[in-house]
Amino acid sequence: MSAITATDVSMVFKTRGGRVHAIDRVTLEIPDAHFACIVGASGCGKSTLLNVMGGLVRPTSGSVQLDGRQIHGPGTDRGMVFQSYTLFPWLRVRENVEFGPKLKGMPKDERRRISRPLLEEMGLAEFARAYPKELSGGMKQRVAIARALANDPKVLLMDEPFGALDALTRAAAQRFLTEIWEQHRRTIAFVTHDIDEAIFLGDTVFVMTPRPGRLREVIPVDIPRPRTLEALGTQRFGELKRQILELIVEHENRALPQATNGA
Amino acid sequence: MIPPSSTRSSKPEGAPAPVTSAAKRPPATAGAPRWYSRYLAAKEPIPRALSLPLGLASFGLVIGIWALLAYTRVAPALGFPNLHNPFFLPSPGTVAKTLYNMFAHEGFAHDVWASTRRIGLGFLISAAIGIPLGIAIGSFRVVQAFFEPIIAAVRYMPASAFIPLLIIWFGIYEKEKIAVIFIGVFFPLTLLIADVSANIPKELLNIAYTLGASRWQVFWRVLLPASWPGVLDNMRIGIGWAWTYLIVAELVAASTGIGHVILSASRFLQTDKIIAGIITIGILGLLTDALFRWAYWLLFPYSDRVSR
Ligand SMILES: Nc1ncnc2c1ncn2[C@@H]1O[C@H](COP(=O)(O)OP(=O)(O)O)[C@@H](O)[C@H]1O
Ligand SMILES: [Mg+2]
Numbered sequence: 001m002s003a004i005t006a007t008d009v010s011m012v013f014k015t016r017g018g019r020v021h022a023i024d025r026v027t028l029e030i031p032d033a034h035f036a037c038i039v040g041a042s043g044c045g046k047s048t049l050l051n052v053m054g055g056l057v058r059p060t061s062g063s064v065q066l067d068g069r070q071i072h073g074p075g076t077d078r079g080m081v082f083q084s085y086t087l088f089p090w091l092r093v094r095e096n097v098e099f100g101p102k103l104k105g106m107p108k109d110e111r112r113r114i115s116r117p118l119l120e121e122m123g124l125a126e127f128a129r130a131y132p133k134e135l136s137g138g139m140k141q142r143v144a145i146a147r148a149l150a151n152d153p154k155v156l157l158m159d160e161p162f163g164a165l166d167a168l169t170r171a172a173a174q175r176f177l178t179e180i181w182e183q184h185r186r187t188i189a190f191v192t193h194d195i196d197e198a199i200f201l202g203d204t205v206f207v208m209t210p211r212p213g214r215l216r217e218v219i220p221v222d223i224p225r226p227r228t229l230e231a232l233g234t235q236r237f238g239e240l241k242r243q244i245l246e247l248i249v250e251h252e253n254r255a256l257p258q259a260t261n262g263a
Numbered sequence: 264m265i266p267p268s269s270t271r272s273s274k275p276e277g278a279p280a281p282v283t284s285a286a287k288r289p290p291a292t293a294g295a296p297r298w299y300s301r302y303l304a305a306k307e308p309i310p311r312a313l314s315l316p317l318g319l320a321s322f323g324l325v326i327g328i329w330a331l332l333a334y335t336r337v338a339p340a341l342g343f344p345n346l347h348n349p350f351f352l353p354s355p356g357t358v359a360k361t362l363y364n365m366f367a368h369e370g371f372a373h374d375v376w377a378s379t380r381r382i383g384l385g386f387l388i389s390a391a392i393g394i395p396l397g398i399a400i401g402s403f404r405v406v407q408a409f410f411e412p413i414i415a416a417v418r419y420m421p422a423s424a425f426i427p428l429l430i431i432w433f434g435i436y437e438k439e440k441i442a443v444i445f446i447g448v449f450f451p452l453t454l455l456i457a458d459v460s461a462n463i464p465k466e467l468l469n470i471a472y473t474l475g476a477s478r479w480q481v482f483w484r485v486l487l488p489a490s491w492p493g494v495l496d497n498m499r500i501g502i503g504w505a506w507t508y509l510i511v512a513e514l515v516a517a518s519t520g521i522g523h524v525i526l527s528a529s530r531f532l533q534t535d536k537i538i539a540g541i542i543t544i545g546i547l548g549l550l551t552d553a554l555f556r557w558a559y560w561l562l563f564p565y566s567d568r569v570s571r
Contacts, residue, residue: 074472
């Protein structure tokens with residue numbers, strides 16, 4: 001039972017241009033084994049929120065709880081996957097995956113017992129000894145996911161992990177992640193600016209709007225699993241997509257009223 | 264880091280991206296692209312079979328111009344009579360002979376060794392202090408706040424201006440020469456190394472934290488290994504400065520060394536010796552450079568940088 005909650009989290013950055021309210025009083029709860037997607041336009045505070053949940057940045061106010069206990073700083077109970085610079089280039093694929101276990105001082109054969117099945121599951125068994133530079137973008141992200149899972153975290157926090165992939169690789173990666181999630185049943189918070197991706201993957205979509213970054217709406221995705229490609233063509237998928245798009249566009253229009261008057 | 268695509272919606276079942284394969288070449292003005300257009304596109308790779316001859320050709324060009332000046336009457340015709348005077352500009356053949364004689368009969372190898380030793384020691388001491396200090400400056404704000412201003416200031420003071428002081432402090436022998444090299448190399452090298460560690464992406468460190476690393480572990484297991492390639496790169500640059508300051512040091516109060524040989528030769532207008540000395544430095548520089556590249560290739564097989 002691993003739920004992660006954010007309570008009244010605000011983050012203000014002081015910059016040269018003044019104070020930026022990256023996120024403003026965001027409260028959300030992601031239940032155990034739940035796949036939550038956080039969607040919104042660039043700059044609406046998704047990464048900041050995820051980094052606060054990961055404990056990488058301390059919020060200006062508010063708190064994050066894992067299973068009801070407040071978190072202070074990063075920890076192995078929350079694995080993270082980022083969009084870029086994700087792998088340690090000087091370590092081979094296997095060493096990347098075993099990085100967490102090795103930090104704990106786990107002996108080699110025990111580390112192998114963790115990395116071998118993970119690499120197999122990720123379809124990377126024959127690349128165990130390769131360096132990251134030899135991998136494609138999609139493979140790199142699979143290694144990053146395996147590395148996060150090697151620590152057996154309670155929650156996976158993913159920040160646009162497929163954002164740098166081309167459309168076809170990305171589609172494969174999404175299906176792959178769904179399978180992983182169905183097997184491992186971790187709680188996942190998945191940040192994306194891609195609405196299709198959010199609906200395809202999530203049990204719930206949290207919609208955020210920018211300036212200041214706020215949680216606008218919580219939308220349960222009632223499309224049955226396992227979701228196949230056909231799900232994307234269903235009427236329900238289209239409705240959800242429009243609903244989310246409207247929430248975001250509506251906000252944009254309110255922020256930029258002159259844009260609608262023009263043209 | 265966030266792609267500025269606002270309306271991008273990737274459909275997992277979507278059509279493949281539009282094919283744009285043949286569109287990479289720069290447009291030729293008319294008809295088929297000319298054979299050389301491929302080589303004139305910025306940053307496009309060229310075959311190795313071409314890059315090696317090109318590199319050799321650049322040496323050929325310099326020696327060719329030199330030979331032209333020395334063996335023909337081009338220079339006086341252009342209004343530079345001094346460049347066609349064997350006393351002022353000896354021919355490539357003369358210099359080659361002189362260089363051979365210097366090694367064979369004048370104990371030049373001893374001077375080369377003396378210079379190399381000074382470079383080695385001066386550079387090693389600079390690197391031994393500069394690399395750890397640079398990494399510390401780049402990694403820890405406290406260290407940076409303390410050291411960076413003073414190093415940045417001293418860096419602007421020309422090492423050659425310290426020579427009189429260094430002679431008073433260290434005498435006129437080896438210590439003074441090594442000290443000149445140290446002052447010339449240590450300060451800028453330290454700042455370059457600091458830049459290397461400071462530019463390690465924060466995400467890489469953050470990932471390690473989320474995987475359970477302590478601050479100490481992040482430093483030793485992520486920041487350091489991530490810095491090494493850049494450190495070696497800047498050592499390669501730094502040893503080039505060492506050569507510059509070595510010659511400066513050897514022009515003052517030295518009884519051995521390539522710089523000393525060049526200075527003595529200039530007293531007697533032995534231009535062939537001067538040029539032979541300069542060429543020797545160039546060759547040694549090329550060798551050190553090759554050594555560093557080889558070390559990079561050997562130590563960092565994971566680097567995805569194309570060889571420079
Ligand atoms: N370290 C920082 N310093 C100053 N401003 C920041 C910092 N990180 C993020 N911001 C600002 O906070 C807002 C939200 O950023 P971010 O969380 O990265 O959004 P998203 O991930 O949704 O694109 C943006 O306006 C961004 O410029
Ligand atoms: Mg972001």
